[in-house]
Amino acid sequence: MILSNLLQTHASLIGPLSKMAGDWWLPKGASTFSPEVRFLWILFFCITVFFTSLIVVLTVFFSIRYRRTENRQHADPSPDHNTPLEITWTVIPLIIVMVIFALGFKYYMNMNVPPTNTYNIGVKAQKWSWTFTYPNHAVSKTLYLPLNRAVKLSMTSADVLHGFWIPSLSIQKDVVPGRVMTIWLEPTRVGRYELQCAEYCGDGHSLMRSPVIVASPAKFAEYLKAAANIWVHNGKTLPLAQVGRELYSTYGCNGCHTADGSMGTGPTWKNLAGNQVQLANGQTVTADYAYLRQAILYPGRKLVKGYGNIMPDFYNDFAGPGHTRNRRLNAMIWYINSLSNKANSASQPKIPNIPGTKAMSAPAAGKAPAKTTAASGGAKSALPAATVAMGEKLYSTLGCNACHTNNGKPGAGPTWKNLAGYPQALTNGKTEVADYKYIRYMILHPDKKVVKGFAPIMPAIYGAQLGGAANQKKLDAIIWYINSLSDKRGPSTEPPTGK
Amino acid sequence: MATISLHEADAAVGKRKNYLNQTTTIRSWLFTLDHKRIGLMYLAAGLTLFFIGGMLAEVIRTQLLVPTGLIFHGTGTIQSSYAAYKHYNQVFTLHGIIMVFMVLVPMIPGALGNFALPLMLGAKDVAFPRLNLLSFWLYISGAVLAVISTIMGAVDTGWTFYTPYSIDTSTYVVLMVSGIFLLGFSSIFTGLNFIVTIHKLRPFGMTWFRMPLFLWATYATAVIQVAATPVLGVTLLLLIVERVMGIGIFNPALGGNPVLFQHFFWFYSHPAVYIMILPAMGIISEIVPTFSRKHIFGYEFVAFSSLAIALIGFMVWGHHLFVNGQSAELDAIFSFLTFLVAVPSAVKVWNWLATMYKGAIKLDTPMLYALSFIILFTIGGLTGVVLGALAEDVVLHDTYFVVGHFHYVMFGGTIIAMLGGIHYWWPKMFGKMYNEFWARTACILLFIGVNLTFFPQLMVGAYGMPRRYASYLPKYQPYMVASTIGAYVQLVAFLIMASYLLHSLFRGKKAPVNPWGSGSLEWTTSSPPPTDNFDTIPVIGDHYDPYDYSHLQFDPAIGGYVHTEEHVGPHHVYHR
Secondary structure, eight states, X not given: OHHHHHHHHTHHHHHHHHTSSOTXXXXXXXXXXXXXXXXXXXXXXXXXXXXXXXXXXXXXXXXXXXXXXXXXXXXXXXXXXXXXXXXXXXXXXXXXXXXXXXXXXXXHHHHHSOOSSOEEEXXXXXXXXXXXXXXTOOXXXXXXXXXXXXXXXXXXXXXSOEEEEEGGGTEXXXXXXXXXXXXXXXXXXXXXXXXXXXXXXXXXXGGOEEEEXXXXXXXXXXXXXXXXXXXXXXXXXXXXXXXXXXXXXXXXXXXXXXXXXXXXXXXXXXXXXXXXXXXXXXXEEEOOHXXXXXXXXXXXXXXXXXXXXOOOOOHHHHSSSOHHHHHHHHHHHXXXXXXXXXXXXXXXXXXXXXXXXXXXXXXXXXXXXXXXXXXXXXXXXXXXXXXXXXXXXXHHHTTGGGTOOSSSOXXXXXXXXXXXXXXXXXXTSOEEEOOHHHHHHHXXXXXXXXXXXXXXXXXXXXXXXXXXXXXXXXXXXHHHHHHHXXXXXXXXXXXXSOO | OTTSOHHXXXXXXXXXXXXXXXXXXXXXXXXXXXXXXXXXXXXXHHHHHHHHHHHHHHHHHHHTTSTTOSSSOOSSSHHHHHHHHHHHHHHHHHHHHIIIIIIIHHHIIIIIIHHHHHHHHTOSSOSOHHHHHHHHHHHHHHHHHHHHHHHHTOOOSTTTTOTTHHHHOOSOHHHHHHHHHHHHHHHHHHHHHHHHHHHHOOOTTOOGGGSOHHHHHHHHHHHHHHHHHHHHHHHHHHHHHHHHHOOOSSOGGGTOOHHHHHHHHHHHHHHHHHHHHHHHHHHHHHHHHHHHTSOOTTHHHHHHHHHHHHHHGGGOGGGGXXXXXXXXXXXXXXXXXXXXXXXXXXXXXXXXXXXXXXXXBOOOHHHHHHHXXXXXXXXXXXXXXHHHSHHHHHHHTTBHHHHHHHHHHIIIIIIHHHHHHHHHHHHHHHSBOOOHHHHHHHHHHHHHXXXXXXXXXXXXXXXXXXXSOSSOOXXXXXXXXXXXXXXXXXHHHHHHHHHHHHHHHHHOOBOOSOSSOOOSGGGGSOSSOOTTSOSSOOOBOXXXXXXXXXXXXXXXXXXXXXXXXXXXXXXXXXOO
């Protein structure tokens, strides 16, 4: 009863009390949460100051008043316990903390329950930057917020944990990879604030900051218009698949769907379009245009076997009224097609990839546009980008990177930079050229041949992990990756498969 | 009984062999089964690690003197900044790992617990002396693995090893984690040993409620060590399995769940906070009555509050995950339990104050540390209450406010109490007194330094500065500079401390049997004690009370306290 009364009457105190603290420790708040947070802060401050002072005063007073002197060697008689007193000083702190708990919980629920009809902004965190996407599909690196409007932020991380933290707007939430984290807020003061990453994320953690601009609705619309145009670059209209590739990371699809065939929280996009898909309900369907469209707009309807129903609904981003949304959806599907060796007219969008041309200008089956990592050596064959990327991923997931660097720096094992194709001096006195056979042998039997200057410490476990026909693809991916790091690679050093 | 005068008894003690000079070979130290020697080795190893961790802290504070970083900073390009800040990240990671796993967790039980616990029980040793030696060597092995990992390239994950970063990073995580795995076993064995020792080796007549409170605190700690540490071991093993074999457990890229790691990790690491603070509270519960010459107020409340903290402390780990996407219902439950655990801590503070009331207080160095503890721990505890409130945690989580809070608790609490304990038992350990003037000076300087270092951190955290930042916004600089000055003041205090303690070891005045006038059993044997602790096994009578000071009288001739004749009776054996 007392508690509920207190919760009701304190509201009148929030205003005046929250003005007490200056702008030198708790920042001057600029969202609807700020006054509540500030009120609780001041309340705490008073409690803390009161109890700390009480304890300091008592310690100092007792130390002086009851000091030991020549004539006062023994304590005065006083009881060594007093149960009513002890219960009192157990119950009083208990009541105080329960009130604080109730207030903290109440305000927290305000932070957790967004109002309906919010303005939605997508946030993507990655090492070490933030990107923001708006309902009009504008994408920006600065977070623009409309004044006095409830905004809901849906946040994804492309790699590790990040923390979305805007001190002035009194809001913080971790961005957990593999999940969509949501928060809402309503800015109440125009200004420029800072977004700082609060959850440690590696080398650039302290530089992972973005400006936050709260602007009047008119100004806000201007900002968005400027940020909206993604279809044109340097006056040239881009192919949709290329725009789709940008969107793939802008929308954080890459947080769950890989483009290289490796495992993710969602199905990979590699070789998806045009292929058969096993659904959780037992059916098998072909991933044609209609299926891909539905999977993006209504992810839960035709769930793929082996995956949870966790994908957020992208309906608001890609469908509904508006030419751009549809065009984005098509760009995305064009990109998915570009990753598949079975892409065909049934799986491709009806609008052409390169604006102004007829449909079917998509890359033919098996010729996915490969990103060439090794730019040097024009005569060399192109690297299979997806396989190299898979190899690079294995390089870190299997822990190869603990001993082998990829940049020529010394490590516990030989560096992989310029390894393939180069002669290697061994501890047995021989010298061998690092061709495909050699590299394969070294991975599978690390203890048999050892490179001069290194200890035979590489675990034999990789033989079991990467040996055998089942793991051929993984092994070759790693060797492709090693090849991609060398300027002397050639047919003899490249794996026979994986292209 | 009293055919030999107490002066003569003390003089005789000086000529006798004690545990320090019974044997002198290095081997006799490294493979000793004597709990006192193991305790001293823990003390030496722990203080060495504390020194390393402390110097790393000075590096951190020096880096943060300027917004872009004074020691590690880029050369203009963003890539060069990333590369430079990686080193800063390695420094704060190593600082955290050393201080948490190698100093705060093992130091009080390992060094002071090992030394004092059997003595306080009137026992010859702990229940399993060999296991005790194994604990120590596991501790050393863990520290050595950590050193190797550091030499090979260090770790940059933060002491929390949060996934998936700890899976992704190319630094030497597996080696470091293996080291901590060993440290965990060391901790479990110590806990096990203490539980059995307290159950089985109490002398006749020493019921549970006649034990000194340090033993209650150590017992509560040991329960946590045994029950929680295995979870850390399993978690770290899973991390190694995921990193080495690529099996998806915590990494979402492999189908794992990173929040699961946080639950596992804090299921150990929050109770671990109580592993750090409970024995510290135990030390304070010894020092305050002794130097007030008054019975501890509310013995049962203090004893049971230790157990309450240990038990409730197991159920609050989720408060580290308030902004990590845990459901709001869980948040509410964890917040509620967090507030509950604050109450027994408050109870202890009131009881210590009530003990001082009408006492005969002498502000010797251990008592100064105890008073510092009470004040600093109050600030640390109350700032913890702030963080426990859900709405407030949202704006303070992962900021310097958290850094300030746990340094007030861990440094202002655990380390200050540990230093108090070292000063308290120092005469018993080495049979030497230290220079009281310099000891008090260092303590007061340290108190100033701690506040100057960590109070600005509380302020800048509330202002919005996140933790683990190698560089920061210029508006935070004044706070950072003040904090760094505080860290340098602390350094000066520690240098003074090192000087007078070393001086005491070699030139110190001989310590009497009972220099402070404490009533517990370790102060009835000689300083330093013989290898077997007591010449005769103490017999405890019905009137035994470790907090009864009425029979102790200061004797200026020996500079210590002696039993008045009428009390040297059957209920309390006095040893020569």
